[in-house]
Amino acid sequence: MTRALKYLALLGYVVFLAFPLLWLLSTALKTPQEMAALDPTWIPRRPTLANFADAFAEQDLVGAGLRSLVVAVATALITVALALPAAYALARFRGVAGKIAIGWVLVSQVFPVVLIIIPLFMVLRRLELVNTLAGLTVVHVTFVMPFALWMLRGYVRAVPRELEEAASVDGAGRLRALAAVVAPLLAPGVVATLLFSFISSWNEFMFALVILKDPEVETLPLTLVRFVGPEGVARLGPLAAASLLATVPSLVFFAIIQRRLRSGLMAGAVKG
């Protein structure tokens, strides 16, 4: 009896979680006529890819995608390049500066982004970086940095210190010990942090909305919102098609790190 109830509950969750996703897929494959029909259908009667073609024709999806790609790649590389040495120092050396830095990482999460975006906007405006991808990259690096630091610090801590010391004993200098022993062990963590930074930037909307004003520099999330016209009259088919395409990179990312999310990262986060 109770087992049946459990299955029923689980089924309820599956339906709740899945139905908007299926509806998005269904809408993306429908013709305008079928969408206008009074009773909605789950499976399109005549599935079409025309919405995807329309999406590319109506908005500059390729351009916006490329711009998002540039910003996200730059954000990921710069963030990790800046955060890795610091994460190493925070994990290996215990001191007041390190404690304050880690404290800041946590505290900074409480403040609403509005408090950061207004002054950043004013500074970027003075530097003539408003409305540029460089300006957005700077903001994204700022925004991703705390969590990237936190992640990388965890990965460094997982590398046994003894390994480093053993290498030093063999006569290798500290830097050589780092390059030969620590770097290979740290590689998966660095890749995960790169991916995390990439996706955070790829998905980000509010900063882009504030900083980018012209269609020529818009990133993908801003372009997606354009499918909803100024009066809220949406082009539903192309909107659904473009939304699906924009989700692909994030889904790939989560497919890659799903195991890690469930085991290592989260266990660490919970215990920490």
Next chain:
Amino acid sequence: MTAVAERPYGRAGGGPRRGPLSGSGLTLLLPALVPVLLFSVGPLVYGILLAFTDARSGRNTETSFVGLANFVELLSDGDFWESFRIGMVWGLSVTVLQFLASLGLALLLNQDLRLRGVARVLAVVPWAMPPVVVGLMWRLVYHPDAGLLNGLFGSDVDWLHDFSLALPAVIVVGVWTGMPQTTVVLLAGLQNVPRELYEAVSVDGAGAWRRFWNVTLPQLRPVIVAITSLDFVWNINQFSLVYVLTQGGPGGRTRLPMLFAYEEAFRYGFFGYAATLGVAITIVVLAVLGLYLWRQAQEGN
């Protein structure tokens, strides 16, 4: 904890220096501290200072220090209080519903049930979606003509533009999109509960309900406190999702504090006033969190 104690292979003077942050450690920290100071600490301090000025968005406008004038104005601003009320209703209800829904799902996922694999993948998918896409997707679900809900219920409701339905409709989306993190964290917590504890109460003949109440819940407590606190902070600071869904409409019924602040700053150009709003929300969040954590700590003892 001293470094010397854990250096079995150490040779005098041979190994690298350990202990409190040494010169080389500081060199390593600098590359990250400089950008964090410049772009995170700096703007935040600047932002807090702006709350005490009459800064406007114009390039050449004079900015002067106005003391607490913005805060006084905020207190008598009816629109702010309405937005604040909506923000609290949103923040608290999304956090509570998210927690209850996720706890149920995590408990189910922790058992040996058949659909588990599918549910696990589905439970992570909302997390993997850009907030803008989540918003657009739910607009399709709620759409009055081509949407799913009206077709399903045979109703003729414009969910996101109805004065009384818009906020609940947006809250449902908030719960949907925030469930993954909460579920994953709670599931990890459940898997860390020692089996012996369950065995011990089973011997006493305790039923499933009492096992949950007397073992699972107390063991999960630290995890629950941590994730609900985080969820509350995230939810109060939500912007993108609701901006895409309703832009704060209809008639301001879903205008969360962050949307209000965004409008004040970037539509009307009142930078100082918007910063005041940010500071006020931070104070409220810290107060609510402080009270919550304090009460939990007391009950925990």
